[in-house]
Amino acid sequence: MLNRRIYMAGLLILYLLAGLSFPKGMEASTSKTASVLLIYDSAAISTPKEGNIEALERVLASFGTQVTVMNYDHYEAGMLNKFNKVISVRNADDLFQLPDSYVKDSANYAGDYLHIGNQVPENIRQALQLESVSADQDTAKLEIGQLQQTAMTVKGISYLTKFKGKTYGSLSSEKLKINSPFAVMDGKYAYIPYLVKGNLSELAAAYLLKDWLTVTTSSHTYMVLDQIYPFSNLDLLNEMADRLYDAGIPFIASVQPVLSNLDYPAVQRYLETLKHVQSRNGSIIVQAPVVASTISQDITVLKSEMLAFLDALGGYGIVPLGVGSEMYWTYDQHYAANGLAYFDSSVIFPNERVLYRSQTATSKAFQSAVYTIPNAELSQYVAPGEILEPLPMDTALVYAFPEDRQKSEALITKLLADWTTFSDYKNEVHTVRTEVNEMGSRNGQLRFNGQTILLNSNKQDVNSEHAYVQEGKKSLANLFSVQNKVFIILIVTTLLLFTAFLIIGYRLYKRKYTHMGRQL
Template identity: 45%
Template sequence: MLQQAIKKVLLLFIIMLLIILPVTSVPSLHAEASKPVHILLLYDSLAKGTSKAGNVEALQRMLATFSVKVTLQSFDTYQKGELDQYSQVIGVHNVPDIAVSNRAFLNDIEEYTGSYLHIGTNAPAIVMNKLRLSLNHINEDTIRLSIDHFSEPSIQADSLSYIVSHSGSSHGLIASRNSDRQSPYGVVGEEMAYVSFFEQGNLSELAIGYVLRDWLGWSEQSSTYVVFKEIYPFSDLIRLEKLADELYEAGIPFIVSVRPVFSNLDYPATKRYLETLKYVQSRNGNVVVNVPVVASTISQLDRDLNKSFELFIDAMAKQGVAPLGIGAEMYWTYDQHYANSGLGLFDTAVLFPNEKLMHKSQVNSSLSFPTSLYSLQLRFLDALEYKETAIADLPMNTAITFDFNDNEQQLVQAVQRLRDSWVTFADLKYGDHTVTTQANTIRSSGGSLYINDQLIDLATAREEVSEEFEYKPKVEKSFERWFNVQNKVFIVIILVTIVAFGGFFIIGHRLYKRKYFK
C-alpha cells in the first residue's frame, strides 16, 4: 500500500511538472523571439566630400527596414572582444588607400564565428578565404549595374572591386562600359558575405537591399507606399482634400505624415485640421504622426514628448482619426531622449533622411521598430531602367515620398506621375500596426481601423466646426451694468444736444437770411 501511495504521489508530481513547465517556458521563448537582431555596423570613414558620402547613413536606414537594432562604431574605436557580443557584423570600407590598422579588430575578426558582411575594398582575409574570393581592384570605372528587374546604364564608380571568382549565392551584375569586365554585385555565403561597392543616389542604394535580405534571412513580404509629408495645421486643407479625392479616384492608397498640435486642441482651427484628416482617412488615406520640428532655440527644453504625443493622439481618436505610425528623420532613433519619450508609443515608422541633426541625448545604438519604411523619392526610380511594366515589391518596405505644398500644379503633376508609375502601391491599414496611449489603443488589421477595439466607420460624415469660440474666459467686471446704463444716458444726451444744435443752426440761418433781405 505504501509503494502504491508513493507511485501515485510521483505520478501526480510528474503531471504537475508537465502542466507547469510549458506555461512557464512560453513567455521566455516569446521574449527571445520578439527581441530584435542586434548588428554592429563598423566603418572606416563617412567619406564626406566624395561619391560615397551618405552611404553609411543610408545603410542605417536600410537596416532599420529589416527591424534590426544597429550599433554604429568606427574601426578606430573598436575594442578587443566586442565582436563576441554580436551574431552579425557589417564592415564598410570607403577609403581604399588606407587599410584598417586597429589590431584588436584584425585579431578578433580572424576568430569570429558569427556572420560578417563586408562592403567595399580591403576585405579581411577570413572573408576572402571562406567565400573563396578573387578580386580585381579598379580605381575608377563607368559601369552598368543590374539587379532583379532594375538596371542603371551609367554609374561612375570609384574604388570598385570586380569579383573574379567566388563561392556562395550571387546578387546582381556589374559590367564595365569600357571593357569586357563583369562580375556579381554581391555574394552571400553561409557565414560571410561581400558587396563590391555601395553609394547613395544610384541603383547600388537599392541593390544593397537584395543582399541584406538574403544575408539576414528576411522572409517577410515587402510593400511600397506613397507618403505625402510636411503637412501642418496651417497648410491648405482644401487643397489636401482635393488631393485625397484625386488619389482616391485614381485608385492609389496613400499615407499623410502630419505635424502634431501640442496645445490649443479645443480651438476651431485644430478641430478643422482633424476633420480634414478624417476626410482624408475616408478617401483611402492613412495617417501617421510626424515628429515635431526641432529648432535650436527649443532643443533643450524639457518637454514631456510622451504626454504631448498622447494628448494629440487622443484628440485624433476622439474625432475618429486613427494614426498608424510615426514619421521621423532617422537621427531620432539614435537619441535616447526621443526614443524613450515619444517614439515608444508606435510600432511602425517612416524614416526620412537626416536634414539637420538636432540631438538632445545622442547614442550610437538605434531604436528598432517591427515595421519601418525606407523613404525614396520617385525621381530616384524614374532614373532606372526596368524589365517589367508593373513590379509589385522592392526588397524592403519602401515609402515613395512627396512634400505637400499649396502649389496646385505641382501636386497635379505628382498625382499624374503616380498614375503613370510602374509601382503597385500598398494600403498601410492592411498590415498590423498599433499605436498605444494610456487612454486609447489604435490598431489596423485586414484593411479595417479600430479604436479601443471599436471598428471605425470610414464613411462617417464630417462635423461642421463653428467659428464661434471663446478664446479667453470672460472676467466678471464690477459696476459693468451701471456703466452700460450711464453710457446709454450719455449717448441720449449727446444725440439730443446735436439735434438742438441743429435746430438752433437752422433758426439762426433763417433769421440772418431775413435780415439780409431787409
C-alpha cells in the same frame, strides 16, 4: 481503466493550460530584434563615399534591425562578443592599421560577418575564396533584380574574378571589360565591394542584407503622400483622396502634427479632412515635428504635445498607424523617448538637416519599418512600362502633396497610368499607445481602445466663430454701463438745448431784419 481516463484528462487540461499561457498575440512581442554592430574606419567626408554609413543604417532599419554604430577608434576589447552580427565598412584605402583589440577579437569571432569596401580581412578572403581586380576610375553598369543603372561613375572599385557562394546582381566594367557579381555570400560570411549613397548600390545592398539578416517575411510597396500641413489646400486633399479611392489606390498620408491650439477652427477643419482621407483608404501616419533649433527648442514639451495631438486624433475618430521621421531621430535619446516611443511602426525618411538633441550610438528599432524613396529616383532604375516588383524591404514611393490643381491632375494621371500595385498599410499590424488610448490596425480594420472604427466619408462644416482671446473678469461692468447711460443722457440733453437756442436765436434775428423799426 479509470486511472487511464484520469491520466488522459490530466494531459488534456495541461495542454489547454499551455495553449492559454502562450497566446498567438505574444509572438510578436517576444520575438527578439536582430542586433548588429556597424563599425567603420572613416565617414568619407567630401569623397564619393560620403553618406554610405547613413544609407546602410536606413536599409538595416527597414528590416527592423537595431544597429550600434561605431568608429574603429572607439572600439574596446570584448565588444564583438555582444553582437551576433557585425558589418565592417572600409571607406579609407589609406588607413591600414586597426586597433589591436579589434584584430584580436575578430580573429576569434564566431558570429555573422559582412565586409563592405576594400581591405578584406584575410580570413574572410579565404572563406569566400575571393580574387579581384581593381580600377581607380571606371564607368560601370549595375544590374540586380529588375533594376539597373548604366554609365555609373565609380572610383576605387574592386571587381570579383573568383568567389564562392551565392551571388547578387552584376557589375560590368567598361574599362576592364569584365562582368562580376555585385555581392557574394556563403554561410555566415558576406562581401559587398562597392556601396555609395544615392545610386543603385544602396538598393542593391538590400538584396544581400535580407538573406544575411535571415528575414523571411514578404515585402510590400506603399504610396506616401508627403508634406501635408494644416495650411495645405484641404479641399484639394479631399478631392485627391476621393479620386485615389475611386481608382482603387490605397495610400499613406504623412501629416504634420499640430502641437498647440487644438481647439481652433482651422485645426478642426484639418482633423475633418484627415478623417475623410482615412475613409478613402488613406492610412494616417504622424510626421515628426520640424526641429528648427536645438538651442531655443523647449525639450520639456515634445512628449506632452505629441500625446495631446495623438489623443486629439483618436478622439476625432482618426487612427494614426505610425510615425514618419528622418533617420537621425532613431539615434537620439530625447527624440526616441519623447517623440517615437508611442509607435511600433515607422516610415523612415533620409536625413535632410541633422539636429541632434542627445545623440546615441544605438538606434531605436521598430516592429514595422518602411524604407522611403522618391518615385522619380526609383523610376530611373526601372525600364519604362515595366511593372515594379516589391523590393527586398517594405518600401514607400514618396510623392509630395501637389500645391495646386494642375499638379494634382498630373499626379493622378501618372498614377492611373502606372501598373504598380500598392499595398494597403492598414492590412498589417500597427499599434500606437498613449497614456490613455491604444490605437492601431489589424487585417484592414482600424481599432480604437479595442473597438472597431467605422469609416465615415461624410464631411462636416466647422463653425469659424471662435474666441481666440479669452475675455477678462468684468467686475466693474455694471458701474461702467450706468456711467455710459448717464453720459449719453447728458450729451443728448446738451444737444437738444443747443438746438433750441439756435432756433430761438434764428427767430429773433429774423424778426429784427423783417421789422427794422422794432426794438429788440
